Amino acid sequence: MTPLEPFETWTREARRQAQWRRLAGRLPALQLNNAFYRRKLDVAGIADTRDLSVMEDGLHLLPFTTKTELSDDAAAHPPFGTNLTYPIEKYVRLHQTSGTTGRPLRILDDAESWEWWRECWQPIYRAAGVSAADRIFFAFSFGPFVGFWSAFAGAERLGAMCLTGGAMTTTERVAAIVATEATVLMCTPTYALRLAEAAREEGIDLARSALRVSIHAGEPGASIPATRDRIEKELGVVTFDHTGATEVGAYGFSCSARDGVHINESEFIAEILDTATGEARDEGEGELVLTNLGRWGMPVIRYRTGDRVNAVRGACSCGRTLVKLAGGIAGRVDDMVTVRGVNVFPSAIEAIVRRFDHVGEYRVALARVREMDELRCTIEAPADVAERVAGAIHSELGIRCAVEAVAPGTLPRFEMKAKRFSKTNV
Ligand SMILES: [Zn+2]
Known part of the structure; x- marks a missing residue:
């Protein structure tokens, strides 16, 4: 097993000190040069952030940042907004969010x-x-969405051989x-799963290829045991999850325990916001709030990710x-x-x-029928399976869900983030 880096086994106190020192050290320059912040x-x-720098931990005094604020700022100051710490000539890359919500x-x-x-x-x-x-x-289209661009650059840094799968059909990949x-x-x-399906149609068994590891992002699937098991079986790999966001950075990864995603707390401060009380803690259930500690050209401080x-x-068990x-x-x-x-x-x-x-x-569709919400699910499967899926949803989640079976290949396939969930009024 690869030895862990010192930050991966920090104590709570060591982590808080290191994180705050790093953030506080940059705040004065941000206040001076970044119009948005x-x-x-x-x-x-906060008239002078140097007053915060001398505190033991002043994170809780800083305001939250929302996507709406960034988006409104960009609209008011096109094309890039005012969250810019440096003169525009200093910037070398432009990426954009995948557009899960809003423009x-x-x-x-x-x-x-x-x-x-x-890094x-x-x-x-x-x-x-x-x-x-x-x-x-990298089975990725390499368009403006940051997606695996940074993973590609990171792999180059690692010294691995980077193989682009851009501008290819699934069969070509x-x-x-x-x-x-x-x-x-x-x-x-x-x-x-789409690659495994396409391979089967060509008479190729990817489980017998040289693939041994897969790392996934964009959807929670790799942390959902049933999805992960299926990927591992069909591709003959050990599957890991990764979480990141265009506005924030590549912050999370699953370890050998594979029961969730660790946050790289050397480069990100994680807080959990109780949206009901407005209180932020460093553990528990709520909305994930992140601060990045090394992206000073266009940083986000206490950014509300919208992720639950x-x-x-x-x-x-991995030691972290x-x-x-x-x-x-x-x-x-x-x-x-x-x-x-x-x-x-929807992940449930x-x-x-x-x-x-x-x-x-x-x-999956949530339909409002006569003022009542109903969940409907369409699956590509034999008819008898639909009934069993409905039974499992009812017994495990306690809700009734109408499950309809359709023929294989009927539903659209996705290369990027899948859009399987919709809300409609009937
Ligand atoms: Zn772990």
Whole structure:
């Protein structure tokens, strides 16, 4: 097993001190040069951040940042907004958010920030046992969405062989994985299953290829046991989860315990916001709030990610003391639906549906029928499986869900973040 870095076994006190020193050291320059944060600090009544620097920990005094604020700022000051610490000439890369919610945000990185992204990928690869000897295949389109761009740069830094799967059909990607003897696959969990399906149609068994590890992002699938088991079986790999956000950075990774996602607390401060009380803690259930500590060209401080998590602290079997998001990201805070008084995240449905061997793609819709919310699920499977899936959803989640079976290949496939969940009025 690879030895852990000192930050991976920090005590609570060592972590807090290191994080605050790093943030506090940069705040004065930010207040001076970054118009967006200067305004926010003014509004929060913090006239001089040097007053905070002398405190033991002044994080809780800083204001939260929301996506709406960044988005409104960009709209008022096009094209990049005012969250810029340096003159515009200093920036070298432009990426944009995937547009899960609202219009895409343009995010800039200067050379130092991009180097930081590359460094952030090292603990992720290390935890998955990926090394310079590996050949990493990126089944990703390499468009403006940051996605696996930073993973590609990080893999180069690691010294691994980086294989791009951009501008290829799924069949071409399967052929490239086999021909190059790739050992590591990077893609969304949905797309891993799509690759296995396409391979089967070509008479290729990817479980017999050189692939040995897969790392997934974009959806929670790799932390959902049933989805992970299926990817591992169909591709012959050990599967790891990774979490990141365009505005924040590549912050999370699953370890050998694979029961959640650790946060790299050397480069990110994680807080859990109780949205009901407005109180932020360093563990528990709530909305994940992140501060990045090395992306000073366009930083985010106490950024409300909109992701609902359950953060636990304590020793992990992997030896790390880093906070862990148990079970990965449960879902977007606004994705939670309430069916007859029961709160459900779409990921809970996935955890059940994926356990059934004969299910291909699936869809979930929340429909409002005569003022009552009803959950409907469409699955690619034989008719008898639909009944069993409905039974499992009822017994495990306590809600009734109408499950309809359709023929294999009927539902659309996804390369990027899958959109399987919808809300409609009937
Ligand atoms: Zn661990």
